[in-house]
Amino acid sequence: MWSVGLRLSAARCAACLSVLDGEERARSDRFLRAEDRDRFVASHAALRLVLAGFLDADARALAFSTSMTGKPELAGPEVGRLRFNLSHSGGHALVAVSTTARIGVDVEVPRPMPDALRIARAHFHPREVAALAACGRAVEAAFFACWTGKEAFVKAVGAGLSMPLDGFAVAIPPAPPAILEIGGLRAPAAGWTLATLAPAPGLPGAVAIEAPCAACALRRLRPDWADRLPGP
Structure with missing residues (x-):
């Protein structure tokens, strides 16, 4: 990246x-x-x-x-x-490249999200909603970590808007980044690596790679x- x-x-x-x-x-x-x-x-x-x-x-x-x-x-x-993906938000961009695996990347400039839980309940997986509800004051930062992880996965799959965001689940901080399940199954998720990125202080990003335990460098x-x- x-x-x-x-x-x-x-x-x-x-x-x-x-x-x-x-x-x-x-x-x-x-x-x-x-x-x-x-x-x-x-x-x-x-x-x-x-x-x-x-x-x-x-x-x-x-x-x-x-x-x-x-x-x-x-x-x-x-x-x-090559497999590649691009994301940009505000004054920053992330470029992700792989020679072997599907890859997706996302970066988002954070903004105040007083309705983070409402948005999560409307669009996210129940496991993610429950974890976000337990984050207390850290819910906005956890929301953006969840959002960038989910966007990175959707972009890696290449499904666009056809993949519902509640059809798979990612881990919520402080848990380590991971794809927990896809379509209700854990086995397909084990074939993916999800990593968080910090291209700049306070700027959340994530990369999803279709390979288990993949190494990635920023x-x-x-x-x-x-x-x-x-x-x-």
Whole structure:
């Protein structure tokens, strides 16, 4: 996993835009706020930079497609070589890469959640709701740990909105991160690793990997990472 800072100068944002393809540029143009557009452009340029480093390729030349459920995948000459996922929130992004297993990542800027238990009761697994209800004053932090873990798993599976959030359960802090059950069964959950990430102080994140006891490392792109992008 790579933690990426997305607050860039105008010149670096322009460098990021120059490596994106037409589809990515069209998506960036649909953002109403310049701040959101810049973060989209920067996060997708960072994804290209990380993947290009793995593949010894030109970041501009990478091609992407989407699965039946909308999950991005490599296309063209690099098809099938890597599994990857991207998440960004606020001024931070996380890029996750695996050479062998499905992988998903999520990061969320925390915000006040006075209705955390109400949201959990409406959408989460009963085991998670019970654990969150026992967290007392720590319920908001535990909620975001639960949320990022669940989002990371859903993104790794690639099921999108078709997977109900109450159909599987993750552990709630202070318990160690883990996927506890999937579809009411513990056996499938044992084939997954769930790990928490802290890309920045107070910023919760999580990664889900379809492999038992998988090792994962969090790295950080240097603040001047956009200067390493290939020129137009």
